[in-house]
Amino acid sequence: MSANELHFRTEDLTLEDVGKYFVETGFDRQTINSLKSKKTIVLQGARGVGKSFLLKVAQKEMNDDFSNSKTLAVYVTFNKSGLLDSSDSERFKHWMLAKICERIIREARKKGLLQSQSSVFATLSSGQSDDATASRLETLWKTVEDAWKNESTPLEVDSGIDPEMIKDAVEDLCDQTGTSRIVLLIDEAAHVFIPEQQRQFFTVMRDLRSPYLSVKAAVYPGVTYFGDSFQLSHDAELINVNRNIQDPTYLTSMRDIVIRQDPSLEASITQNGAVFDALAFASSGNPRTLLKTISATSKLNSNNAQRVMKEYYRDTMWGEHSALADRYIGHRAVIDWGREFLQQHVIPMLRSKQRQTGDPDKRIYLWIHRDAPAAVKEALRLLCYSGILHEAGSGLVATRGLTGTRYMLNVGIRTAPEADPVTAANWLRGNISIKRMVEFGANHELYESIARLDVEKMDEERQEFIKSQLGRTVDELDMTAFARGRLKDLGFDTVGKILAASETDFQQAKWVGPVRSRQMMNIATAAVMEYLSG
CATH class of the missing domain: 1.10.150.20 (5' to 3' exonuclease, C-terminal subdomain)
Incomplete structure (x- = not known):
């Protein structure tokens, strides 16, 4: 494998690959153990930080240990929910329930838990066999997913099931087969910018909880709507997948992630250690970003790394974030404001001190008052979704005793404007203080242009966008x-x-x-x- 063939996405990997490429840290182990536990977990993180990978590691470990633990891992992804007609609220609900049930039956069959004449799940389909039930449910969710191809085709929307029926069937399965419990690992659980689907999902997630069934769901930061019926602090444990770039083992683990995929890169990384460290630090704990920038350098050296850092963090990441405005027209104002806020104000504030003192500024954190306008908070949430910001603590007291939220600016975004981003990133690495922040109060003058924007009325042109693309x-x-x-x-x-x-x-x-x-x-x-x- 060459650096150009590094795997950026978990979807590229088999479960065997996942086990082979997994580089364990203390945080990862704690997270995986939680995913395998009885607890209800919401796993939150930006694109590429490793949510799917951790879910897959947990799935593999439960599969490997099934004969001892009798814990059945069921992995299901909701990544196609964005194709569903969001105007029909019932369509998503029944698509979701049908997909969950079909995957449970499928995994139970693979483990030999359901015999050919078993009727554990018969109540879900009017007394039909489990095979017939699984077939009907698979047909239902696939038909709903594919409805965008032919809008005139009549759809069977009602799955005929509800969370209570699923819980009863799972309890019967466990009782009859000696299975201790089922762990449902749901990837892409709350699809971005479709609040109604998200609220429905979290209601179902709450309702599915039982001694025999626990749900773990991966979501994005900043764009997740839990709804009124789901209380995050009460109904689930939140785990943020953000690697601590100041952890003493951070650079070692990031090196191991790359070398584990391609051992031939070890010599080059060792020879150009400071260059690799700059790329790893600039990625701000995001393995996909690191793998993509390492791949783009082709030959690892300072000149190539500087070129890649400038291209990726000055152009690519910002371009992807701005493209959200074309996909979700109702969010255009806050997306454009967020980019302007950071590029034209926050980052220059940091760089201005460098020109005055001759040394780079140590700050990569900003703090926003808790009473800032809703549109400002929305803009910051979307920047977190894109990985440009990372929430680094809420309810924090800043100067003058005021309370707000701290955000960390992506290191690559912070250093890319410098003439030598490699040197700038490595300088920052040893000089960051989490206590030093650029602070913005509740009524800062920079908020004025979007302060009165009604966030609740932002439209969601999902179906029209999909058709146009x-x-x-x-x-x-x-x-x-x-x-x-x-x-x-x-x-x-x-x-x-x-x-x-x-x-x-x-x-x-x-x-x-x-x-x-x-x-x-x-x-x-x-x-x-x-x-x-x-």
């Missing part, structure tokens, strides 16, 4: 060059063609069987859905 080329998707090339070879060169494809279609390629076609489908679908969601 179907002709976009596969080159715009965030996937490896190898995966992109295979899709093109098969003729799936646009977003619409990929969404319309099946695993059988992918098997038309030479040397592609059921396992490889499933991997290709996962990779392609994940890339498409992340593109559509921003």
